[in-house]
Amino acid sequence: MPANLTADYLEAERDYKSAATQAEKVAGLERMLATLPKHKGTEKMQADIKRRLSQARKEAQKKGGHHAAPFYLIEKEGAGQVALVGPPNSGKSQLVCALSHATPEVADYPFTTRMPTPGMMLFEDVQIQLIDLPPLANEFMEQWLPQAIRAAHMSVLALDVNDIAVLDEIEFILGLIESWRLAPPKLVIGNKVDLPGAADNFEALEEICRGRFPMLGVSALTGEGLDRFRRAVFDALNIVRVYTKAPGRKFELTAPYILKRGKTVADAAAHVHKDFVERLKFARLFRLAGGDRDGQMVERSHVVADRDILEFHI
Ligand SMILES: Nc1nc2c(ncn2[C@@H]2O[C@H](COP(=O)(O)OP(=O)(O)OP(=O)(O)O)[C@@H](O)[C@H]2O)c(=O)[nH]1
Numbered sequence: 419m420p421a422n423l424t425a426d427y428l429e430a431e432r433d434y435k436s437a438a439t440q441a442e443k444v445a446g447l448e449r450m451l452a453t454l455p456k457h458k459g460t461e462k463m464q465a466d467i468k469r470r471l472s473q474a475r476k477e478a479q480k481k482g483g484h485h486a487a488p489f490y491l492i493e494k495e496g497a498g499q500v501a502l503v504g505p506p507n508s509g510k511s512q513l514v515c516a517l518s519h520a521t522p523e524v525a526d527y528p529f530t531t532r533m534p535t536p537g538m539m540l541f542e543d544v545q546i547q548l549i550d551l552p553p554l555a556n557e558f559m560e561q562w563l564p565q566a567i568r569a570a571h572m573s574v575l576a577l578d579v580n581d582i583a584v585l586d587e588i589e590f591i592l593g594l595i596e597s598w599r600l601a602p603p604k605l606v607i608g609n610k611v612d613l614p615g616a617a618d619n620f621e622a623l624e625e626i627c628r629g630r631f632p633m634l635g636v637s638a639l640t641g642e643g644l645d646r647f648r649r650a651v652f653d654a655l656n657i658v659r660v661y662t663k664a665p666g667r668k669f670e671l672t673a674p675y676i677l678k679r680g681k682t683v684a685d686a687a688a689h690v691h692k693d694f695v696e697r698l699k700f701a702r703l704f705r706l707a708g709g710d711r712d713g714q715m716v717e718r719s720h721v722v723a724d725r726d727i728l729e730f731h732i
């Protein structure tokens with residue numbers, strides 16, 4: 419047994435040994451592998467951990483149907499789940515750090531992220547769940563990535579605008595996504611616009627994305643463009659917020675109901691209460707900004723818009 423094991427490794431090993439579920443075993447082994455000093459003396463241990471990891475992953479997948487979901491499928495929370503995909507080192511983890519309270523590891527070397535990490539991003543009054551993922555790269559890829567991306571409501575492709583390999587990376591990743599029959603990314607992020615020369619690089623990248631993807635320049639480091647990012651993600655999710663108001667009462671801003679774009683007043687009523695939708699005669703529609711048409715009567719089939727306030731009459 420080599421004597422130079424780090425405290426981090428030993429902690430990971432303790433967690434692995436006390437793991438109650440396959441997912442925890444996988445997580446423990448992943449951390450053991452990540453924190454094990456890599457040299458000739460630990461080669462056997464590395465191989466042993468890898469073998470146990472692949473076994474534990476298989477078990478975790480098998481058990482997925484009966485017990486907990488597999489470790490790479492993060493339980494959905496909030497108004498939508500958004501997978502961050504991209505090449506190594508593009509700043510996916512930094513973005514999640516900047517936009518949520520989550521603290522995935524950020525480092526200046528590639529392949530830092532090995533596990534999915536969720537973080538809740540607040541856009542106005544809705545929480546959107548971002549999932550930080552390991553990179554998509556030719557050299558190495560986590561086997562479960564396509565399933566994790568498929569499970570999300572949409573994906574965002576995060577690129578480093580200054581990376582000289584960025585064009586090859588785009589083609590490689592789009593090819594992969596197609597071969598996996600996943601939906602293409604809804605949004606492309608050109609990250610690291612704070613660096614010298616980034617403006618020109620961003621323009622070149624924008625040229626390539628034009629007509630194919632909405633594109634945004636951001637800096638996960640300085641925060642530039644992140645407000646536009648929140649809005650763009652919300653828009654791309656294709657959802658609307660609907661608030662309710664009791665007849666004769668003043669409107670109070672509470673947590674909105676989240677509906678898919680294109681849903682109707684009747685759908686909104688069903689969201690609030692099953693009984694409502696059967697007994698619903700009509701609704702009055704108010705807007706946050708108010709205006710002439712405030713309080714107009716709308717039919718059950720009226721399609722709701724983002725930030726509509728509905729007063730149901732039964
Ligand atoms: N200047 C600058 N550096 C950034 C920015 N975003 C991330 N970085 C740096 O880029 C490096 C990689 O960031 P990560 O967030 O770890 O990248 P990643 O895409 O998660 O990398 P993997 O986990 O390997 O896929 C780190 O050194 C970050 O500090 C940015 O907006 N500007």
Ligand SMILES: [Mg+2]
Nearest residue numbers: 510511530531
């Ligand atoms: Mg990362």
